[in-house]
Amino acid sequence: MKTTRVLRTPGGLSLRLDVRAVTVVVLLLLAALAASVVLIGTGDFPIPAGDVVRTLLGDGNAGQEFIIRELRLPRVLVGLLVGASLGLGGALFQAVTRNPLGSPDVLGLGQGATAGALTMIVLFSGSAAQVTLGALVGGLVTGLAIYLLAWKRGVHGYRLVLVGIGVSAVVTAVNGYLLTISDLVDAARAVVWMTGSLNGRDWDQVWPLLALCAVLVPLVLANARGLRMMEMGDDVSNALGVRVERVRALLMVAAVLLVATATAAAGPVGFVALTAPQLARRLTRSPGPNLLPSLCMGASLLVTADWASQRLFGADQLPVGVVTGVLGGVYLLWLLVTERKAGRI
Numbered sequence: 242m243k244t245t246r247v248l249r250t251p252g253g254l255s256l257r258l259d260v261r262a263v264t265v266v267v268l269l270l271l272a273a274l275a276a277s278v279v280l281i282g283t284g285d286f287p288i289p290a291g292d293v294v295r296t297l298l299g300d301g302n303a304g305q306e307f308i309i310r311e312l313r314l315p316r317v318l319v320g321l322l323v324g325a326s327l328g329l330g331g332a333l334f335q336a337v338t339r340n341p342l343g344s345p346d347v348l349g350l351g352q353g354a355t356a357g358a359l360t361m362i363v364l365f366s367g368s369a370a371q372v373t374l375g376a377l378v379g380g381l382v383t384g385l386a387i388y389l390l391a392w393k394r395g396v397h398g399y400r401l402v403l404v405g406i407g408v409s410a411v412v413t414a415v416n417g418y419l420l421t422i423s424d425l426v427d428a429a430r431a432v433v434w435m436t437g438s439l440n441g442r443d444w445d446q447v448w449p450l451l452a453l454c455a456v457l458v459p460l461v462l463a464n465a466r467g468l469r470m471m472e473m474g475d476d477v478s479n480a481l482g483v484r485v486e487r488v489r490a491l492l493m494v495a496a497v498l499l500v501a502t503a504t505a506a507a508g509p510v511g512f513v514a515l516t517a518p519q520l521a522r523r524l525t526r527s528p529g530p531n532l533l534p535s536l537c538m539g540a541s542l543l544v545t546a547d548w549a550s551q552r553l554f555g556a557d558q559l560p561v562g563v564v565t566g567v568l569g570g571v572y573l574l575w576l577l578v579t580e581r582k583a584g585r586i
Contacts, residue, residue: 262525262534269521269537273321276544280320281313283551319442319506320547320561321540322450324513326503328539329461329532331514332521333496336468336530337489341576343402344515345500346569349409351511353383354504355435356412356419362431363423372434373446373505380501383412388493437510437562439547446506453502457495462532464488469529510562512569513539519576 281297282288286308288296296305297314331344345351357379361367367375391404416435420428467488500514520542521534543561546568550559 259525259527262527262531265521265524265534266537269534269541273537273541273544276541276548277317277321280317280544280548280551281309283548284308284313315443315447316439316547317544318447319450320439320544322447322454323439323503323507323510324517324540324543325458325536326450326454326499326539327510327514327543328517328521329458329536330496330499330503331539332518332530332532332535333461333468333492333499334514335518336472337493337496338399338401339472340399340402341519342515343405344518345496346512346515347409348387348402348405349412350380350383350387350497350500351504351509352409352412352416353386354380354501355509356415357382358434358505358508359416359419359423359431362434363419363427366427376505376508377501380504381497383408384493384497384501388490433560434508436560437508437565438560439507440560442507450502450506453498457499458536461492461495464492465530465532468492468532472529508560508562510543511566512573513542513565516569516572517542519572 278290278293282290282293288305288309292301292305293309295301296309301309327345334345334348335341335343337343354376357375357377358372360379361372361375365371387401387405387408390408391401393400420431423431467483470483471485471488503510517539518531518535521531521538524538525531525534543565546564547561550561550564
């Protein structure tokens with residue numbers, strides 16, 4: 242069945258539209274919105290979905306207004322923005338490395354952000370804001386180190402993955418050392434942060450994430466055509482007029498910023514950046530980076546996992562990082578088996 246349509250404008254321009262990909266994006270957006278409404282209504286004081294919608298539209302009572310707008314809505318917005326950032330960042334890494342395993346989880350960006358946060362917790366007993374800043378700096382420094390170490394007349398995908406795995410191992414060892422020298426209180430605080438959670442998130446985490454996404458998402462989508470051409474190889478891309486190293490460096494910086502900021506806001510929520518692009522590609526059945534579907538898939542996955550962490554385990558509310566870690570680990574094992582059977586690893 243043909244799923245591509247060509248739209249022509251009165252000025253003579255043409256636009257190729259992948260109907261299946263657009264449908265997947267719309268359905269994922271609807272799923273994310275529906276999951277968000279259900280999640281906002283979930284808690285010790287349950288609120289029906291209809292009342293949630295009415296309150297968000299300005300027609301709720303004073304009690305519902307306070308619970309939804311001040312307590313629950315910021316948490317859900319952080320979940321949506323973190324999931325979208327991880328999904329888009331993961332899609333960029335996998336497209337640049339041309340490897341389904343080339344995600345921030347494997348390359349060590351999460352571990353780098355964790356090292357920055359642990360440094361602030363263990364060595365400086367930093368406040369929540371200082372821990373967030375430390376995680377952001379740690380992620381950015383780790384991303385820069387991986388890129389520089391992988392550089393040799395350009396950055397090759399597999400070399401980037403291998404360097405990332407090595408850096409990840411080193412940073413993981415540093416994190417273990419920081420935990421061993423910390424006192425009991427700081428160690429407990431560090432372990433809670435390292436799990437990845439949306440508990441206690443408020444508007445202070447929403448606005449930086451929203452501002453970053455407002456800048457980086459249009460910038461990334463504007464370079465999607467060049468990124469897709471780069472999948473044909475650097476020589477072909479250069480022949481077609483794509484400035485390969487410039488586009489690659491720009492998108493890598495954007496991906497590192499997205500992942501580091503998301504990790505700083507919610508902790509190292511595992512495997513969303515790995516699974517979201519892969520699931521999006523399987524749904525769209527479309528070649529290329531699938532940037533927008535990956536973004537929507539990441540947002541849907543994280544808010545759904547957050548709902549599951551609150552509702553499926555009785556009185557024990559798990560941090561969302563535990564749920565995504567279990568699901569993502571199972572998916573990673575399945576992906577490795579599939580890639581091995583196909584002879585790609």
